[in-house]
Amino acid sequence: xxxxxxxxxxLITVTGKxxxxxxxxxxxxxxxxxxxxxxxxxxxxxxxxxxxxxxxxGDVPEGYxxxxxxxRNFPLILESPSPNQTSLYFCASSFSQVTEAFFGQGTRLxxx
Amino acid sequence: GIQVEQSPPDLILQxxxxxxxxxxxxxxxxxxxxxxxxxxxxxINLFYIPSGTxxxxxxxxxxxxxxxxxxxxxxxxxxxxxxxxxCAVGWPGTYKYIFGTGTRLKVLA
Numbered sequence: 357x358x359x360x361x362x363x364x365x366x367l368i369t370v371t372g373k374x375x376x377x378x379x380x381x382x383x384x385x386x387x388x389x390x391x392x393x394x395x396x397x398x399x400x401x402x403x404x405x406x407x408x409x410x411x412x413x414g415d416v417p418e419g420y421x422x423x424x425x426x427x428r429n430f431p432l433i434l435e436s437p438s439p440n441q442t443s444l445y446f447c448a449s450s451f452s453q454v455t456e457a458f459f460g461q462g463t464r465l466x467x468x
Numbered sequence: 469g470i471q472v473e474q475s476p477p478d479l480i481l482q483x484x485x486x487x488x489x490x491x492x493x494x495x496x497x498x499x500x501x502x503x504x505x506x507x508x509x510x511x512i513n514l515f516y517i518p519s520g521t522x523x524x525x526x527x528x529x530x531x532x533x534x535x536x537x538x539x540x541x542x543x544x545x546x547x548x549x550x551x552x553x554x555c556a557v558g559w560p561g562t563y564k565y566i567f568g569t570g571t572r573l574k575v576l577a
Contacts, residue, residue, distance in 0.1 A: 389564065399554075401564040414564055444509055453563050454498050456516035457556075462509045 358383045362447050362460035369437055369467055377432045377463050379447030385458075387450045388430040392416065392443040393462075399446070405430055437467040470495045472557055474568035481545050481575050489540040489571045491555035499558030499565070500531055502540050506551045514540070514553075545575045 360381045369375055381388065389404035391414075401414030405424040419441055421433040430449075434441060447460040471494040481487055491500075502514040515522050515529040517538065522529055526545075531538040538555055552572050556565040 387563070391565075398569060399556075399565075399567040404563045406563065412563070446511060448565075453558060454518075456513070457499075457501060457565065458513065459503070459511040462511070464509065 358458070360447055360449050360458050360460040362445075362463050364463060365461060366464050367466070369465070371438055371467055372436050375434050375437060375465075377434075377445060377447075377465070379430045379432065379449075379460060380428050381430075381447075381449040381458070382428065383449065383451075383458065384427065385449035385451055386427070387452055388424070389414065389448050390420070390422065390430070390432050391446045391448065393446065394443050402432070402445075437465075439467050441465065442467050470497070470557065470559055470566050472555060472566050472568040474553075474555060474571050476571060477569065479571060479573045481573070483545060483547060483575055483577050485545050485575075486541070486543045487545060487573070489542070489553050489573075491538040491540070491557075491568055493536050493538075493555075493557050495536070495559060497533065497536075497557040497559045500533075500538055501556050501565070502529055502538070503554045503556065504549075504551050505554060505570075511554075542573075545573075547575045547577050549573060550575050 390402040391399045393399045403422040405411040445463045450457040504512045517531045519533045528541045552570045556567045
């Protein structure tokens, strides 16, 4: 089944403790991206990647890192999480910028 | 930047009723999708529809790109249709979707 898989689905962590949210797609998509969803602010792009080893900042990249060492994986790294990074996170993938995007199930992160 | 507006913001229906959700965008787009966010937060793909008309069961969508709007039709609504409906657009030269503010739908049994 074609899908985008995020892990974990839920995470509660403490301020400053490094964490990684994994994202994997099995559709051989070139393009992957991360979004966060916050009440009143909607969904906003954090980072995107057009291909292996090619990444760029989205609208809200501060406090996040990404890497794209393999085509199928696009992990989101929070080196030192803070409470303002409490949010619902989505990974997405597509063949290109003009084709259908598929979203993961979401990761609900709480930083205390 | 491009603006994406959805209407109505909230909608309450009795089971079995029909509804139309609207998405207006302020500039030319080359990508448009409709999503349903269920009560568990998952974003479910409904339609990839940068132009034209598509149907999938009780749902259908139409995008008139030249007039910068898209419509999502829900017929014979069911309680499981409840949630938030988003349209999202992409436009030439960018690598992101801009999401609309959403329509929150509640279907009553």
